[in-house]
Amino acid sequence: MTWLDLPDDHPFGLHNLPYGVFSTAADGERRVGVRVGDHVLDLAACAEQSGMESAAVWRGGSLDAFLAEGRPAWTAAREWLQEHLTNDAQRDCVEPNLVPAAEVTMHLPFRVADFVDFYASEHHASNVGRIFRPDSEPLTPNWKHLPIGYHGRSSTVVVSGTDVVRPTGQRKPPSEPVPTFGPSVRLDIEAELGFVVGGPRTGLGDRVDLADADDHLFGVVLLNDWSARDLQAWEYVPLGPFLGKSFATSVSPWIVTTDALRDARVPLPGQDPQPLPYLSGDTVYGLDVHVEVEWNGTVVSRPEYRDMYWSPTQMLAHLSVNGASVSPGDLFGSGTISGAEPGTRGSFLELSWSGQDPVRLDDGSERTFLEDGDTVVLRATAPGPDGTVVGFGECSGTVRPAR
Amino acid sequence: MTWLDLPDDHPFGLHNLPYGVFSTAADGERRVGVRVGDHVLDLAACAEQSGMESAAVWRGGSLDAFLAEGRPAWTAAREWLQEHLTNDAQRDCVEPNLVPAAEVTMHLPFRVADFVDFYASEHHASNVGRIFRPDSEPLTPNWKHLPIGYHGRSSTVVVSGTDVVRPTGQRKPPSEPVPTFGPSVRLDIEAELGFVVGGPRTGLGDRVDLADADDHLFGVVLLNDWSARDLQAWEYVPLGPFLGKSFATSVSPWIVTTDALRDARVPLPGQDPQPLPYLSGDTVYGLDVHVEVEWNGTVVSRPEYRDMYWSPTQMLAHLSVNGASVSPGDLFGSGTISGAEPGTRGSFLELSWSGQDPVRLDDGSERTFLEDGDTVVLRATAPGPDGTVVGFGECSGTVRPAR
Numbered sequence: 001m002t003w004l005d006l007p008d009d010h011p012f013g014l015h016n017l018p019y020g021v022f023s024t025a026a027d028g029e030r031r032v033g034v035r036v037g038d039h040v041l042d043l044a045a046c047a048e049q050s051g052m053e054s055a056a057v058w059r060g061g062s063l064d065a066f067l068a069e070g071r072p073a074w075t076a077a078r079e080w081l082q083e084h085l086t087n088d089a090q091r092d093c094v095e096p097n098l099v100p101a102a103e104v105t106m107h108l109p110f111r112v113a114d115f116v117d118f119y120a121s122e123h124h125a126s127n128v129g130r131i132f133r134p135d136s137e138p139l140t141p142n143w144k145h146l147p148i149g150y151h152g153r154s155s156t157v158v159v160s161g162t163d164v165v166r167p168t169g170q171r172k173p174p175s176e177p178v179p180t181f182g183p184s185v186r187l188d189i190e191a192e193l194g195f196v197v198g199g200p201r202t203g204l205g206d207r208v209d210l211a212d213a214d215d216h217l218f219g220v221v222l223l224n225d226w227s228a229r230d231l232q233a234w235e236y237v238p239l240g241p242f243l244g245k246s247f248a249t250s251v252s253p254w255i256v257t258t259d260a261l262r263d264a265r266v267p268l269p270g271q272d273p274q275p276l277p278y279l280s281g282d283t284v285y286g287l288d289v290h291v292e293v294e295w296n297g298t299v300v301s302r303p304e305y306r307d308m309y310w311s312p313t314q315m316l317a318h319l320s321v322n323g324a325s326v327s328p329g330d331l332f333g334s335g336t337i338s339g340a341e342p343g344t345r346g347s348f349l350e351l352s353w354s355g356q357d358p359v360r361l362d363d364g365s366e367r368t369f370l371e372d373g374d375t376v377v378l379r380a381t382a383p384g385p386d387g388t389v390v391g392f393g394e395c396s397g398t399v400r401p402a403r
Numbered sequence: 404m405t406w407l408d409l410p411d412d413h414p415f416g417l418h419n420l421p422y423g424v425f426s427t428a429a430d431g432e433r434r435v436g437v438r439v440g441d442h443v444l445d446l447a448a449c450a451e452q453s454g455m456e457s458a459a460v461w462r463g464g465s466l467d468a469f470l471a472e473g474r475p476a477w478t479a480a481r482e483w484l485q486e487h488l489t490n491d492a493q494r495d496c497v498e499p500n501l502v503p504a505a506e507v508t509m510h511l512p513f514r515v516a517d518f519v520d521f522y523a524s525e526h527h528a529s530n531v532g533r534i535f536r537p538d539s540e541p542l543t544p545n546w547k548h549l550p551i552g553y554h555g556r557s558s559t560v561v562v563s564g565t566d567v568v569r570p571t572g573q574r575k576p577p578s579e580p581v582p583t584f585g586p587s588v589r590l591d592i593e594a595e596l597g598f599v600v601g602g603p604r605t606g607l608g609d610r611v612d613l614a615d616a617d618d619h620l621f622g623v624v625l626l627n628d629w630s631a632r633d634l635q636a637w638e639y640v641p642l643g644p645f646l647g648k649s650f651a652t653s654v655s656p657w658i659v660t661t662d663a664l665r666d667a668r669v670p671l672p673g674q675d676p677q678p679l680p681y682l683s684g685d686t687v688y689g690l691d692v693h694v695e696v697e698w699n700g701t702v703v704s705r706p707e708y709r710d711m712y713w714s715p716t717q718m719l720a721h722l723s724v725n726g727a728s729v730s731p732g733d734l735f736g737s738g739t740i741s742g743a744e745p746g747t748r749g750s751f752l753e754l755s756w757s758g759q760d761p762v763r764l765d766d767g768s769e770r771t772f773l774e775d776g777d778t779v780v781l782r783a784t785a786p787g788p789d790g791t792v793v794g795f796g797e798c799s800g801t802v803r804p805a806r
Contacts, residue, residue, distance in 0.1 A: 141575075151556055158607065234545055238551075239522060239644065246554070248607065323650045
């Protein structure tokens, strides 16, 4: 407890300190902020007032420059923040720069460079395989040898709270001879974590080794990979998902740093067969992040990130093993987080088993896929040091009718 | 013929005027340029010297701002250029700003926003289907209903002349029980056109109608979608190509404007079945672009772009029909340009029929896939007005050993 009056068990306590970009009604200017309890610290203003030499990195209304600086700068900033927030002598440069969190508007905190989405849950991949390809093995032969991923659309990554317009496109139910056109009738979510990449851009032809991957992982957001299953099912063979995914991907506004998640590291559930050497090593871990999926006010699922098969470090090492450059602002999603139990599935496709088993909401209504006006909120927490809890905040979106 | 001494039949004559970004050895500063015959015009310097109000849009060393301005600005700039380059009275603001093309270094001319690669050649898709999925119909059931595409990696789009490091990764030949790891042994090219998108960013949930698609098509480049077939074959089911493609995509440095290609428009070969209404209309066309593929000095293929099944306007209308935003700097590839004849195939996978029929080069050597040190150059021309020829220049790359 400091003069901040911030309880140790606050999900945005001193052990967390996630970064974001906010504005206030006063002038609308975008500012880099750190969430501190129920307040947001205007980071550049505080740093300048305290005479910090590198304060300029937080100017410009995005985290882009700070992301590019890399691990040593991130660690220094975290130490600087924890010291300033607990030292009475610094109160004068902190207190005037705190804004109540309830009064700010949050924005996308960085310019998304390349967006990749993985498929790292064995339970999700198996479920989708059973639903989409009932005549084949649920897992494709490559699945346990490499973290399967594909590129998504960077420019439609939006911040939590952004409305999602129902996408329109082609679908062809198996019963129809030709495709039809119209708004998606199987609009879905995918509850994921998103990993925000930082550090200097790597060279073309170089790779990020598994052992170094953590130096490029700045932080974690909640990510909702909105998915139009009818569009996806018709389009995705042979080149993968495209319009079924590219219309919107929502992320939570606060980037929880990987530093804040040190105590949430857990062993992976187990990998068999042993991955190839470039995917094997000490820096492989899961994260004990508890996610909840709320649909119109009803919590319909509680996925556990610790059930994921592949480590975030493996995903990054794989992504770059071919020499692809890794840039600050790259974002990769984990893929839908689903566990073995029905109540831990991270998509409505799975929760309703492709629409066969409707989900009952607290208001008595039933749902299979999303209806116009529906709101989905993802929330998550993870264990912090000394019994504390690390909060991720919310990733929300409301479905609007097709245009 | 003007004081420029530029013959009418020069592939970079006044009917062409492609845009790029160059630097000179003098100071290394990146400048927007227009190719005029064997020279490059420093556009911002010329425009400023002539008192053009909007000259600032060409400052900053990239075409980003100009791309965002949209069709009216592009048309005005073209007229302004053609007037200045032919009017003796303007000679004083043009001549001092011409640099010999042989003395410049070319750079990636814009920041690539989202990169999408299509698959718009029926011959290519059929050939790949026969090679990769010999037990299935060569074309998937969706192929003639929509232009199939997927997102690629924006940050590894590189300008012609950039070396390509052989990618490393997993492959599993059908004869092996488990995957092995190492440098790709089936490194290939894909000869494509790339379409550069401009105009104001469209809103999330809005679409670019087929009738308006041309207003968002700024220009065309040659594009080599380097492909590691062994990596691709193992990874691509079910989510599509990833590391088999993401290591490098080369583009030619000069963006040939769609205005310069008006006379190259031809009817499509024919679409059957008739596409859905959002893909049907008057603004559907092919382009009579003659491409050549040179491998270590030997022209091994002459693909004709007019053989492509889908129109560039259909690709853009499809890409955004789900409400995905379209941004200036977006780039989409046509997919490999292949015709019906073996000598018109745009990939070595097809030219060598998956390695079964080696390609003989003029030096007597034989090739199936790329060897370290090999150089591939794409070139293209198209008909311009009054019997002129529109040149695209070159898109080249040399393979370097895996690191």
